[in-house]
Amino acid sequence: MKKDIHPDYRPVVFQDVSTGYSFLTRSTVETDRTIQWEDGKEYPLLTLEISSASHPFYTGTQRLLDSAGRVERFERRYARGKGGEKSDPAVEAEAGTGDDGAGETAG
Numbered sequence: 001m002k003k004d005i006h007p008d009y010r011p012v013v014f015q016d017v018s019t020g021y022s023f024l025t026r027s028t029v030e031t032d033r034t035i036q037w038e039d040g041k042e043y044p045l046l047t048l049e050i051s052s053a054s055h056p057f058y059t060g061t062q063r064l065l066d067s068a069g070r071v072e073r074f075e076r077r078y079a080r081g082k083g084g085e086k087s088d089p090a091v092e093a094e095a096g097t098g099d100d101g102a103g104e105t106a107g
Contacts, residue, residue, distance in 0.1 A: 013043045014051070021053035 007028035
C-alpha cells in the first residue's frame with residue numbers, strides 16, 4: 001500500500017442519542033469528540049440520530065399500512081372495478097358525474 005493516501009482506520013464509539021446505546025467498532029470517520037469506553041480507554045465518539053436500538057423496524061414498533069384497503073377504495077372511487085364499469089352509484093354521485101357525462105349534477 002502507498003503511504004499517506006489512506007484514511008486512519010481506527011476504533012470509534014458510535015452512540016445513539018435517542019436511546020444512549022453505544023457500540024465500539026472500527027471506522028475512518030473524523031471526529032473531535034472522545035469518550036471513555038468500558039475498557040477504560042478513550043476513543044473518538046460519533047453520535048447518531050438513529051441506530052438499530054431506536055429504529056422502528058428493528059425494535060418491532062413499525063406500523064404497517066393497510067395498502068389493500070387503499071387500493072380497493074381507489075378502485076371504488078375511480079370505478080376501476082371488474083370490466084371497467086362503475087360499480088357504486090353513491091360514488092358516482094359524490095364525483096358529480098351523471099349519465100350525460102357533463103360532470104354536473106341536477107339541482
